[in-house]
Amino acid sequence: KIFEIKNYYPRFFEIQSPTLIHRITKFLGIKLLKRTFFKIDSAQHFYKKLIPKARQIIKLGVENIIVSGPPHSLIYHAALLKIENPELNLIIDYRDSWNDEDSYRYKTALKSYSIKFNSITMERISLEVSDKVLFVTNDMLQRTSKVFSHLKNKFFALHNFYDLDDYLDNSSEKQLINTVVYFGTLGAQRRTALELIAKAICE
Secondary structure, three states, X not given: OOOOOOOOOOHHHOOXXXXXXXXXXXXXXXXXXXXXOOOOOOOOOOHHXXXXXXXXXXXXXXXXEEEEEOOOHHHHHHHHHHHHOOOOEEEEEXXXXXXXXXXXOEOOOEOOHHHHHHHHHHHHHHHHHOOEEEEOOHHHHHHHHHHOHHHHHXXXXXXXXXXXXXXHOOOOOOOOOOOOOOOOOXXXXXXXXXXXXXXHHHO
């Protein structure tokens, strides 16, 4: 069953910008929100709706929580649920790393030192209470392990649609078929790019 919970972050700033005026308005609006209400990321206030609803869902017999970031505040909200319900398994899925990313960098993105400190604290607590942490690249795993070396035994790399066994199979009977799979959003002109790639492969 799927439960949909609306975020506080304005949908206008998440959709693709079709016109120059829209792009300018979106750019200025995001800067204003970043300086006022959403100083860490777009999900930092989501807990107000998410946690009460999640508590109801957990009572239905949930055993595992899998949470992906960014936005990384979602990971922290899930960590609070784990603290309230220690019997749950919390699996964190890092699609991008957290506080070493440009979008969480002090001064250029997070303007206040206290906000940056809060973001670091949120990541530390989240990783400490988690059961497993997945990364889509080895590089991301290694970078995070250097900061949280005492937790690296729970870190694992799980690449997007990549199975090492596929490359270890040297069977001559294996069919040679070109397969392209994309996992991710279709915003920011990516749909057009994927259509062009598909066209090029067919030709």
